Amino acid sequence: MIVEVIAVGTELLLGQTVNTNAARIGARLADAGLDHQHSSAVGDHPARMVAAIRLALSRADAVLICGGIGPTQDDITREAICEATGRAMAFSDEYADRLRRWWASRGREMPDSNLKQAEYPEGADLLDNPKGTAPVIRLETDDGWIFALPGVPAELEALLDLHVIPFLRDASGAGVVLSRVIRTYGESESRVGEMLADIYDEGGNPSMAFLATDGEIKVRLTAHAGSAAEAEGLVAPVEAAVKQRMGSLVFGTDDDTIERIVLDLATEHGWTIAAAESATGGMIAARITAVPGASKVFRGAIVAYHEDIKRMNLGVPAELIETHGVVSEPVAMAMADGVAAALHADVAISVTGSAGPDPLEGKAGTMVIAVHTPERTMARTVQLPGDRERVRTYTTTGALHLARLAMSGQWWTGQPKHGRWV
């Protein structure tokens, strides 16, 4: 069954609201094995909404319209459905009573404008909304099903699970779609594509796609099958082949973020973690502490932005800074050792460098990362292109990956996606 999504609201086209609902619906359709080929956004504009609904009906079996069923003047989804399908507008006395009771139960009198929510295209079913006042409208037409859903994310999610996904799955007799994301770090997107070219070319089921984010490359496998077990059977051998081919470049699957992997490795070893940050200015600590439960392993960090702090609070010897410069591997290693001592941590990640745009010690985009473990301390220098925020973000990702490699006893075998180890 082919499903198409139309998100309604001029604020989406003006960029004032990000269309997160499209992703919410997309993820649920994929989980349910329903085919989702087009997604669009249209403003609160009668003629364009009618055209969008007709177009969607012409190429899909079911159209999910999200937004525009509230009580105000600019909510025109009901009218657009009537116009697109040639139905008259009907009024549900029963739903009007239900609306009055909903408001009364909250001790408030219902503004008359809310009666609009008891209107519906003739022939449609009104399905109960336990989280709000706008019912789901479900209409069968000669060209397929139409569902109109509220745009409020919490209501939308509940109603998809309650009234839409199970209904469409039943109607479709659909199979299952299984997606598996293999997360890698250390090679460019083009190099990853080359490494997997023959597997990609076998193509089909599962299909393969590549996705670059903040210096990591994700390889996504998507299988269509009659059952979850069959889909898993299709994905498993390809997943194994990709992982074998890419070796230690692979660091996780699906929701495994690098910060979670680093915390898991520390937990496994019974180690605690600290960070000493100069150019990244707290970004490594912020990434690690974004993970719920980080407090079991993460001790803290010293953001040593001024050179004084490196000497006073991290105990980096002044001579070391004079001899090598503050952007140097000896200083990065002393920072890692220093913060491990100062915060009583087993593992420490440090960064010193120049994120730009103004060069420091004649450098911009030169970043030095060091990792201290109970076994050793090592450092690497990386030269990164791009603006300040990009240099800092990629360095943060790179530092977490080097910590992963160090904690699993692999030292610096990978390369960063962008830039180069010096």
Next chain:
Amino acid sequence: MIVEVIAVGTELLLGQTVNTNAARIGARLADAGLDHQHSSAVGDHPARMVAAIRLALSRADAVLICGGIGPTQDDITREAICEATGRAMAFSDEYADRLRRWWASRGREMPDSNLKQAEYPEGADLLDNPKGTAPVIRLETDDGWIFALPGVPAELEALLDLHVIPFLRDASGAGVVLSRVIRTYGESESRVGEMLADIYDEGGNPSMAFLATDGEIKVRLTAHAGSAAEAEGLVAPVEAAVKQRMGSLVFGTDDDTIERIVLDLATEHGWTIAAAESATGGMIAARITAVPGASKVFRGAIVAYHEDIKRMNLGVPAELIETHGVVSEPVAMAMADGVAAALHADVAISVTGSAGPDPLEGKAGTMVIAVHTPERTMARTVQLPGDRERVRTYTTTGALHLARLAMSGQWWTGQPKHGRWV
């Protein structure tokens, strides 16, 4: 001029990636006074991409295609444009050389697959991408302009400003559109709307819009005029009226971020700044150090995630923690005083709290912010709804705003947008 946006990528339809690029492009089109009527997402599927491009050309004057111009096999935007417009695929030796130099300058050999990025539909212009390897493709057809842009947000934003928006504005012969953003903090969006209702109702030119982001409310004025001077003359009196009405809730205009305002205030006073962070885990320091030149004022931070660090490295007395709990105003104030002393800073911002989802000391979403200045130290407690990331982000924004108020001698007169001061 009517512009239509097509975002390319199966990950958008599967809900694995939120289509933030559509909002990025939409906001820029709106600012430039360009009409944006449809936005859609399509998978990495040749026939559907070709159909999407043809449909967009049939109803718009310019089509912006975003994504699918990377170096891997699933990047098929170039091919789809050729097919949709009946052009042959050409190859740019000049761009191929440029790609080779780009890789060589980073000390790496270019994977051959990258040569795909030197291909282009015959007749198109290749426009330089200073942030990456994929050039912008600009093609004039009988049905309108086509632009192909990379999907990486940082590249996309830079290229829109460099090659797309100015070009479309010129081509449209539109007058001048001037947007002025007045940045406020301390009241909810609906309250700001009420405060400005009469000015809003005068409406027209400039028009007014409200935008809520991370706890701040932006009031955007947009004027259309024949010249820049005329547009400024329309905006100026309305801007003055809004600022007078909103008083100290206004903290800046246009690109004035709160972190830059805080750094400017410190520079004015000749003060240095430090931070002591528990629940925000480095986010305050990361926000401050994102500003180029922060090193002149910002000394550093101590991320005191474990309770030990609060005692050992910030000198918070153990009795204080025992008596009041770690999530308390006395502890937050001792953290601010402690980090000011430890890092020799004049001003210090501190946060302690429980970001959730697991409650700490029976609390989740309770955050305490303190600010130390040479004059005094004060703390406030805030109770925030939402998930861990939202609680941390809003607290970071709130802490920077309280620092601004403290440094300008105003203590806690505002209220946070979400949540409440306790």
